[in-house]
Amino acid sequence: MTPPPPLLQVEGLHVVYRERGRASRAVGGVDLSLSAGETLAVVGESGCGKTTLGLAILGLVSRPGNIDAGGVLFAGRDLRALSPDDLRRIRGRDISMIFQDAAAGLNPVLSVGTQVEEIVRAHRSVSKREARDLAETALRRQGLPAPERLLSLYPFQLSGGMAQRVMIAIATALQPRLIIADEPTSHLDVTVQAGILRELQELKRGSGAAMLLITHDLGVVARLADRVAVMYAGRIVESGDATTVFSRPSHPYTAALLAARPRIDAGDVPLAAIRGAPPDLASLTGLCAFLPRCSKAVTACRADPWPQLAGQPSGSAAACFNPMYYAG
Numbered sequence: 562m563t564p565p566p567p568l569l570q571v572e573g574l575h576v577v578y579r580e581r582g583r584a585s586r587a588v589g590g591v592d593l594s595l596s597a598g599e600t601l602a603v604v605g606e607s608g609c610g611k612t613t614l615g616l617a618i619l620g621l622v623s624r625p626g627n628i629d630a631g632g633v634l635f636a637g638r639d640l641r642a643l644s645p646d647d648l649r650r651i652r653g654r655d656i657s658m659i660f661q662d663a664a665a666g667l668n669p670v671l672s673v674g675t676q677v678e679e680i681v682r683a684h685r686s687v688s689k690r691e692a693r694d695l696a697e698t699a700l701r702r703q704g705l706p707a708p709e710r711l712l713s714l715y716p717f718q719l720s721g722g723m724a725q726r727v728m729i730a731i732a733t734a735l736q737p738r739l740i741i742a743d744e745p746t747s748h749l750d751v752t753v754q755a756g757i758l759r760e761l762q763e764l765k766r767g768s769g770a771a772m773l774l775i776t777h778d779l780g781v782v783a784r785l786a787d788r789v790a791v792m793y794a795g796r797i798v799e800s801g802d803a804t805t806v807f808s809r810p811s812h813p814y815t816a817a818l819l820a821a822r823p824r825i826d827a828g829d830v831p832l833a834a835i836r837g838a839p840p841d842l843a844s845l846t847g848l849c850a851f852l853p854r855c856s857k858a859v860t861a862c863r864a865d866p867w868p869q870l871a872g873q874p875s876g877s878a879a880a881c882f883n884p885m886y887y888a889g
Contacts, residue, residue: 566637567594568771569618569739574631576610576617576795578842585842587613587626589795592870597738600765600772602786602803604779604818608839610795611775612661615741618773619658620648635739654684657732661744663724667716673700673727674712680734699734700727703760722753729760736768743775758784779822783807791815794840794850797870801877811879813857849881859883 576588587610595601603611616622618633620640633640635656640648652658660666668676677696681687687695693712700708703726716724725745732740745761746754758781765772765785774785782789782803789806791799791814799812810816820833837854849867852858861882870878875885 565596567634568597568636569593569595569773570632570634571614571618572632572634574614574617574633575629576613576622576626577629578626580625583843586845587795587842588617589845590631591792591795591797593790593797593800595739595771595773597771598765598769599788600774600786601788601790602774602776602782603790603792604776604782605792606777606818606835606839608842609792611777611792612743613795614792615658615743615773615775618741619652619656621658650684653680653732653737654735655737656739656741657735657737658741659729659732659743659745661747663721663728664716666728667724669716671715672712673714673716673719677712677727677731677734680731684735695734696730699730702733702764703727703730704756705730721749722757725749725753725757726760729757729764733764733768733770737770739771739773740764741773741775744777745774746776746778746781754781761785779807779819791818794845795842796850796867796880798851798881799877799879800870801875805876809875809877809885811873811875811877811884812851812881813855813883813885814851815879816885817854857883857885 571591571593574588574591575586578585578587591614603614605611613622617628622628674693674696677699678692681692681695696712697708700711705711705723705726719727746757762785776782786803789801789803790797791812793814799806799815806815807819810819817835821835823832835854840850847866849862852862859882868880868882870880873879873884
């Protein structure tokens with residue numbers, strides 16, 4: 562039987578920020594696909610292009626950024642070919658985004674109820690009473706106490722965890738087919754993080770939605786993701802199923818990220834920091850951008866263009882001339 566086509570397909574996406582004569586390629590030719598009901602985590606250090614990728618999928622890249630090339634197909638439709646009005650009809654209804662900073666994402670002068678109702682009334686012809694009922698249901702699904710009372714509160718009256726749950730309620734009020742979650746647990750304590758991760762898992766199981774999870778927290782990835790795409794300097798350097806990438810990373814950058822994560826069972830062993838810093842995206846040479854920080858660089862790395870993703874013995878795909886080796 563032929564498998565169904567991916568729900569989301571990104572093909573050769575390039576996003577460039579141009580300012581004062583400098584061009585920074587934040588996303589440099591990304592290809593990825595995501596099927597219905599699947600969670601794909603995009604991971605990497607801050608500044609690697611993860612959030613820009615999520616914004617580009619929804620056509621939300623703002624100046625001085627611009628999508629220079631590539632395609633974004635959702636359920637077979639080319640989102641880049643749609644008019645602004647048609648794209649607005651898809652945002653919030655079929656594709657939604659949970660933004661990273663709930664405090665900045667919520668309007669401080671509008672009540673919680675008004676903000677949740679807004680997304681409902683933008684996509685459905687319902688009365689104000691019906692919109693209010695749907696908003697209350699969306700808040701209740703997030704495990705928020707007394708949602709009927711919460712509707713009249715303002716963002717400054719919410720804790721960080723409550724504000725994040727309200728953001729998730731707004732994003733999922735219409736049960737979209739694809740959710741782009743950008744650092745959904747950032748700035749929250751571990752107890753609140755655990756609750757939100759549990760709710761995201763229940764949401765995925767209950768609605769069958771696909772999720773593009775953008776994060777630098779590898780613990781979140783291990784909890785939620787089916788597949789992982791590792792980004793560095795605007796490109797995917799490794800991709801594969803989460804179990805394989807975590808247990809047998811192929812790209813030296815992926816291995817370095819995993820070695821740098823804190824572990825309860827590590828005792829007093831110091832964390833293995835990745836030397837150096839991410840590159841200036843306006844000064845990329847065409848060679849592998851990880852070269853100055855890589856401990857496994859070989860002659861080809863210093864002479865040939867950045868390699869394309871290729872299958873590895875571990876089972877993942879990596880863009881590397883000298884990937885990690887695992888005996889047996």
